[in-house]
Amino acid sequence: MILNFYKYQGAGNDFIFLDNRNGTFPKENKELIVHLCDRHFGIGADGLILIENHSETDFKMVYFNADSSQTMCGNGARCAVAFAKKLGIINESANFTAYDGPHYAEVNDDGTISLEMIDVDQIDVLEDHVFTNTGTLHHIEVVNNLENYPVVELGRKIRNEVYGAEGSNVNFIEQTNANTFLIRTYERGVEDETLACGTGVTAAAIAAHKIGKTTDTVVNLHAIGGNLQVSFDVTDGIYKNVVLTGPAQFVFQGTFNVS
Ligand SMILES: N[C@@H](CCC[C@H](N)C(=O)O)C(=O)O
Numbered sequence: 653m654i655l656n657f658y659k660y661q662g663a664g665n666d667f668i669f670l671d672n673r674n675g676t677f678p679k680e681n682k683e684l685i686v687h688l689c690d691r692h693f694g695i696g697a698d699g700l701i702l703i704e705n706h707s708e709t710d711f712k713m714v715y716f717n718a719d720s721s722q723t724m725c726g727n728g729a730r731c732a733v734a735f736a737k738k739l740g741i742i743n744e745s746a747n748f749t750a751y752d753g754p755h756y757a758e759v760n761d762d763g764t765i766s767l768e769m770i771d772v773d774q775i776d777v778l779e780d781h782v783f784t785n786t787g788t789l790h791h792i793e794v795v796n797n798l799e800n801y802p803v804v805e806l807g808r809k810i811r812n813e814v815y816g817a818e819g820s821n822v823n824f825i826e827q828t829n830a831n832t833f834l835i836r837t838y839e840r841g842v843e844d845e846t847l848a849c850g851t852g853v854t855a856a857a858i859a860a861h862k863i864g865k866t867t868d869t870v871v872n873l874h875a876i877g878g879n880l881q882v883s884f885d886v887t888d889g890i891y892k893n894v895v896l897t898g899p900a901q902f903v904f905q906g907t908f909n910v911s
Pocket residue numbers: 665717723724725726727728788789821839840841842846848849850851852
């Protein structure tokens with residue numbers, strides 16, 4: 653089988669895209685998904701995304717982590733909008749369906765994508781961290797000297813020892829001004845630090861606001877792979893109109909021979 657694939661990245665979070673509107677990709681084949689994402693023996697990526705037909709929205713995004721587990725992915729969703737535009741499915745805006753439900757997104761004049769995220773009403777503020785769900789699970793800790801922080805070592809420990817088999821993504825943030833934070837994320841399903849995580853920066857912005865680190869409702873997050881922005885409204889403690897904005901870039905396309 654020959655697969656035509658496209659590679660995209662959003663702030664360095666990279667994805668293999670397949671146009672599966674004809675439904676021919678064997679998505680039950682988890683070994684194949686793991687193999688395609690393998691950086692040594694496959695194409696290499698943090699995740700794999702299928703674009704499929706949907707009866708009520710412009711398209712359906714089916715996301716797999718590099719280990720083939722499924723959930724929502726914010727950077728992947730922004731890249732999915734860019735890919736859907738390249739395929740001619742949408743123009744400057746999209747209504748699409750993802751793991752966590754329907755989403756609306758817009759392509760901005762500078763090529764960045766603004767993506768509406770789910771409302772967030774459950775935010776657990778604990779002694780040394782915040783835990784919330786922005787489409788997928790996130791643990792957030794405020795730290796010092798993030799540049800030299802042992803993100804992989806501590807992220808993996810928290811992911812496994814605090815959250816067990818289901819796990820959680822683990823974000824470490826450091827404030828640099830009133831509405832700006834540096835962020836590094838250990839992602840479950842990749843089981844490593846990634847260069848950025850869209851649902852993670854969304855969770856971090858909401859957590860920072862919730863615990864009073866910022867009073868702004870437009871928050872800048874600087875990840876290793878690029879800059880992202882999160883805006884929201886807060887009504888009765890519920891974060892609504894949450895929008896994630898950032899880059900989504902086509903990198904290359906090719907064919908992969910599945911033996
Ligand atoms: N990189 C993603 C998040 C992908 C899912 C995550 N690894 C999980 O398993 O929850 C993003 O940009 O949101």
